[in-house]
Amino acid sequence: MAIDSSAGPEARARAGGGAPAVRLVGLQKRYGDVVAVAGIDLEIGAGEFFSMLGPSGSGKTTTLRMIAGFEIPSGGRVELHGSDVSALPPFERDVNTVFQDYALFPHMSVGENVGYGLMVRRVARPERERRVADALAMVRLSGYEKRRPAQLSGGQRQRVALARALVNRPRVLLLDEPLGALDLKLREEMQIELKAIQREVGITFVYVTHDQEEALTMSDRIAVFSHGRIEQVGSPADVYERPATRFVAGFVGTSNLLSGPAAAAIVGREGTFTVRPEKIRIERPEGPLAADEATAPGTIAEVVYLGADTRYIVRLDAGPTLVVTQQNLATTSTEALAQQGRAVRLVWQRQHSLPVDEGGDRTGGGIA
Amino acid sequence: MASPTLAPPPPPASWRRRLQAALYGHRAAQLLLLLLPPAGWFGVVYLGSLAILFVAAFWYLDPLTSAVRHDLTLRNFEQILAVPVYRTIVLRTVGVATLVTLLDVVLAFPVAYLMARVAAPRTRALLFAAVLLPLWTSYLVRVFAWRTIISKGGPVDWLLAQVGLPGASLYNTEIAMVIVFTYLWLPYMILPIYAGLERIPASLLEASADLGARHAATFRRVVLPLALPAVAAGSIFTFSLTLGDYITPQLISNSQFIGNVVYDSQGVAGNVPFAAAFATVPVLIMGIYLLGMRRLGAFEAL
Numbered sequence: 001m002a003i004d005s006s007a008g009p010e011a012r013a014r015a016g017g018g019a020p021a022v023r024l025v026g027l028q029k030r031y032g033d034v035v036a037v038a039g040i041d042l043e044i045g046a047g048e049f050f051s052m053l054g055p056s057g058s059g060k061t062t063t064l065r066m067i068a069g070f071e072i073p074s075g076g077r078v079e080l081h082g083s084d085v086s087a088l089p090p091f092e093r094d095v096n097t098v099f100q101d102y103a104l105f106p107h108m109s110v111g112e113n114v115g116y117g118l119m120v121r122r123v124a125r126p127e128r129e130r131r132v133a134d135a136l137a138m139v140r141l142s143g144y145e146k147r148r149p150a151q152l153s154g155g156q157r158q159r160v161a162l163a164r165a166l167v168n169r170p171r172v173l174l175l176d177e178p179l180g181a182l183d184l185k186l187r188e189e190m191q192i193e194l195k196a197i198q199r200e201v202g203i204t205f206v207y208v209t210h211d212q213e214e215a216l217t218m219s220d221r222i223a224v225f226s227h228g229r230i231e232q233v234g235s236p237a238d239v240y241e242r243p244a245t246r247f248v249a250g251f252v253g254t255s256n257l258l259s260g261p262a263a264a265a266i267v268g269r270e271g272t273f274t275v276r277p278e279k280i281r282i283e284r285p286e287g288p289l290a291a292d293e294a295t296a297p298g299t300i301a302e303v304v305y306l307g308a309d310t311r312y313i314v315r316l317d318a319g320p321t322l323v324v325t326q327q328n329l330a331t332t333s334t335e336a337l338a339q340q341g342r343a344v345r346l347v348w349q350r351q352h353s354l355p356v357d358e359g360g361d362r363t364g365g366g367i368a
Numbered sequence: 369m370a371s372p373t374l375a376p377p378p379p380p381a382s383w384r385r386r387l388q389a390a391l392y393g394h395r396a397a398q399l400l401l402l403l404l405p406p407a408g409w410f411g412v413v414y415l416g417s418l419a420i421l422f423v424a425a426f427w428y429l430d431p432l433t434s435a436v437r438h439d440l441t442l443r444n445f446e447q448i449l450a451v452p453v454y455r456t457i458v459l460r461t462v463g464v465a466t467l468v469t470l471l472d473v474v475l476a477f478p479v480a481y482l483m484a485r486v487a488a489p490r491t492r493a494l495l496f497a498a499v500l501l502p503l504w505t506s507y508l509v510r511v512f513a514w515r516t517i518i519s520k521g522g523p524v525d526w527l528l529a530q531v532g533l534p535g536a537s538l539y540n541t542e543i544a545m546v547i548v549f550t551y552l553w554l555p556y557m558i559l560p561i562y563a564g565l566e567r568i569p570a571s572l573l574e575a576s577a578d579l580g581a582r583h584a585a586t587f588r589r590v591v592l593p594l595a596l597p598a599v600a601a602g603s604i605f606t607f608s609l610t611l612g613d614y615i616t617p618q619l620i621s622n623s624q625f626i627g628n629v630v631y632d633s634q635g636v637a638g639n640v641p642f643a644a645a646f647a648t649v650p651v652l653i654m655g656i657y658l659l660g661m662r663r664l665g666a667f668e669a670l
Contacts, residue, residue: 070574090577097578103571107593117579120589168579 019082026076038228054225096165111145135167249274424644444645465610480561556605564598597665
């Protein structure tokens with residue numbers, strides 16, 4: 001194993017040459033007849049914050065576990081910085097993992113937990129103590145060395161788990177839904193903090209989540225998983241504004257799909273289209289229309305008041321149902337709820353009708 | 369939203385309802401009522417007899433009339449300390465119990481580990497059956513089976529002759545006794561260790577490997593410390609069961625255990641006070657042992 005513990009991330013990025021931090025080639029995992037990962041090809045660049053997004057059972061965690069070395073691929077290979085590690089056990093891979101349940105050792109103090117990786121790799125005590133202190137300072141837990149994991153809150157445990165992984169200065173950090181067990185407020189705080197830490201240490205982060213907002217907030221790039229395959233890889237803006245497939249459109253955001261005759265009538269072209277709910281305006285049934293706008297008449301079937309926004313579920317006369325979100329700029333809850341049952345016309349700019357693939361292969365995500 | 373419906377009118381107050389109402393909110397009273405029967409049994413039958421045992425230990429047998437005198441005296445304990453053979457018996461009992469416990473830990477750990485962390489569910493069920501099956505047969509049957517196995521000219525002697533030890537025999541030896549005890553109590557060690565190992569989350573082992581620890585290091589630094597309370601819990605069974613046994617020593621070897629002395633004193637000699645005094649010795653040893661095990665966290669694992 002070649003761990004250069006003295007080199008900073010930049011030095012190691014240079015040492016890694018041009019090879020991507022992680023490269024997956026035809027990666028597969030089967031459990032008997034069940035296919036968890038059905039052949040994945042992916043390259044993750046050094047220093048990237050890369051998210052694997054998908055519903056449970058989509059293969060994202062299994063993929064992460066194969067990168068970590070907890071699962072042995074049924075086919076294909078895992079390369080870290082250009083070398084094939086598919087057959088190596090976890091303790092011989094230069095990656096560290098932050099577990100969903102944190103996996104802190106309950107019989108050790110916080111300091112011992114964080115120093116565990118350094119201890120089993122025989123780093124001398126003075127250096128170990130210094131690095132443990134540094135790592136704890138980075139996650140804002142200085143002075144917690146003597147505590148036991150059981151004495152910490154969920155958010156603190158999460159940060160200890162992060163420090164325990166980062167203290168080893170891995171070239172790739174794997175995070176398996178690390179914020180899943182935290183409440184919403186803390187999760188949002190930690191998202192910002194994680195991103196800041198990643199920028200500071202410059203380590204490649206591979207982040208597994210089923211929370212699309214989390215992925216959009218933090219990532220440089222996102223891979224959307226479904227049924228053991230990758231549906232789309234792209235920046236958050238790519239994935240949100242130019243979803244490649246029907247699945248991506250539905251999973252990242254609200255699906256709002258138009259297809260068949262309804263699509264032909266409303267969009268003016270054959271195919272399947274998605275319109276993001278915040279791009280749609282609700283107008284009176286009649287009125288002027290700009291040349292670059294698409295429109296569809298319908299009835300407000302349901303109104304969901306969300307505080308800052310209101311979500312209107314509109315049944316179009318042409319058949320499909322679209323969701324529209326509107327900021328409550330001057331609308332009160334009573335006013336919003338009174339809209340239910342009203343006949344309206346939905347208006348959006350033509351460029352916001354995004355063509356999506358019906359599934360399977362990705363086609364060019366052009367703009368209509 | 370459904371309109372609120374009226375609750376049905378309360379049924380006429382009966383003594384049961386009144387009792388319920390009176391107890392509502394009085395947790396202490398509820399607990400007291402609930403625990404009174406078992407607490408009474410425990411207090412009177414168990415602690416009561418233990419108290420009588422302790423008191424009887426200070427009585428003595430009149431050497432002339434062989435009648436029990438109810439005057440308090442320390443002469444039984446003086447006798448236990450003064451007569452070398454009693455000391456030998458105490459040391460032998462504790463020694464064998466310790467040896468049996470250690471052997472059981474060594475034998476049980478791999479089996480429990482296999483059951484908890486390696487075996488597929490089907491294999492695990494089979495292993496469970498294999499571990500529990502002996503407990504379905506009588507203790508005496510199993511001891512007598514071992515008596516046959518290690519009898520003079522029996523299978524063990526034959527085996528010893530085959531490996532170049534003709535004439536050697538385990539018959540009537542303390543080694544035989546240790547072997548039989550180790551066999552008898554092995555399930556009581558396997559099951560707590562199994563439960564302890566099963567409670568260790570798999571992610572802890574993965575985390576250890578992820579942080580660079582090889583299998584041996586993970587075992588030593590994560591599995592073993594976390595399983596230690598379970599081992600201590602199992603050792604309470606093996607140690608105390610050996611400490612209190614008097615049938616196996618009688619049937620397998622001719623050496624005496626604390627239990628044999630107690631049995632003979634109250635049965636053959638009719639010296640109940642001395643039997644009571646000698647019976648306090650294992651109680652004392654067990655008390656010290658349990659204190660030690662508590663420090664290892666054995667009671668959290670039970």
